[in-house]
Amino acid sequence: MNRKERLSSCRLYGIVDTGYTAEHQLLSVTEKLLEGGLGILQLRAKNHGPEFIEQMGKQLAPLCRRHGCLFIINDYPEIALRTGADGVHLGQNDGALAPVRAMLGEDAIIGRSTHSPEQALGAFREQADYIGFGPLFPTGTKPGRPAIGLNDIASVQQQLPEGFPVFCIGGITGETLPFVLKAGAGRIVIVSWLLAQPDITGTVKALRKKLGEAS
Template identity: 35%
Template sequence: MKFKKEMLLLYAVTDRHWTGGQTLEEQIEEALAGGVTILQLREKNLPEEEFLQEAIRVKEICHRHGVPLIINDNVEVALKSGADGVHVGIEDAPVSEIRARVPADFIIGATCKTVEQAKKAEQAGADYMGVGAVFPSPTKTTAIRITREQLYEICTSVQIPAVAIGGITAENITEIRGGGMAGAAVVSAIFGAADIPKAAGELKKKVKEIVTGA
């Protein structure tokens, strides 16, 4: 699936902590129906083969909705499952090494917390950046916080687009208006919601307002 920055508008990241009485796949289906524009499948503790089989199933759900699937960290699972790309953190495999071994249209996202990291990711071949944490994050309690001003500085230092990430909710997202990002990445604000399609729809509308002014 050819990458477009518009795909980043509402970027959902999965987390099994919020599944409750639903399966992760049921939650994903609801999130996509609500308006999620790109999905990252994140599994920190699942055995490799289980992760792969799950990724194959989730890819089918995403593609049915015309939404790209990004795999967190694991390039092998991304390639074997036919996912659209991978997102890597600062301590994961270098973007340049991944770019050298994947198809031309394979999407690579990179976490960036400084202008230097952003420029390095762009030069290495990343398609987009994840920049944050812009608020305290319930899923990454040790994440380093960055200000709206730092967000803007990082986003505008390179040509590749960025998503803001970290503790973003429908209530606080207006605080990063003018941050220069192309979208927002959220976890609990979607998957922890009582009504996932409604939460996704409301978030999408708010993100669009602060990103495009529409």
């Protein structure tokens, strides 16, 4: 199964984020996420420089491979290439996707953060392999960015080809998840709430089951 086929089966997207996980715990927390059967994991280290991210990426990439999990680097296509990651996730202000595709190859996974239906369709036209859509609720992960709410989830998915991966993100917790799913979401990203759980592995398993993701 190639990377794109593996992506299409993912319903839960995990992020190991240095904003919520101490440096010395990154490996152990990643291990707990992977033991839950997570299918796609991103390394996000907004408060660190490229050298640290590359160093961590080189440790996390083989760990993810062993568990059969796709590994994504946030923001840095060059680091994704050098660490053997499966792809990169880019924000709205990170430039066009075409040069990144040329750098990483057709098989690489390229994701784009989107905050409106217009941006979502724009990312698809740029041939992103998936989008993050949000933030649905106010979140400390993206301070200052207004929440977009739940109203556009269903319509965005209707405007995109059936099966195109739209991962809803931003302030999703165990309490808000039922509302997100009721609004039409089929794929989600959970960051801070998941990383704060006493049983991360068990929570990943429960979330995957709730989302109908095959074991």
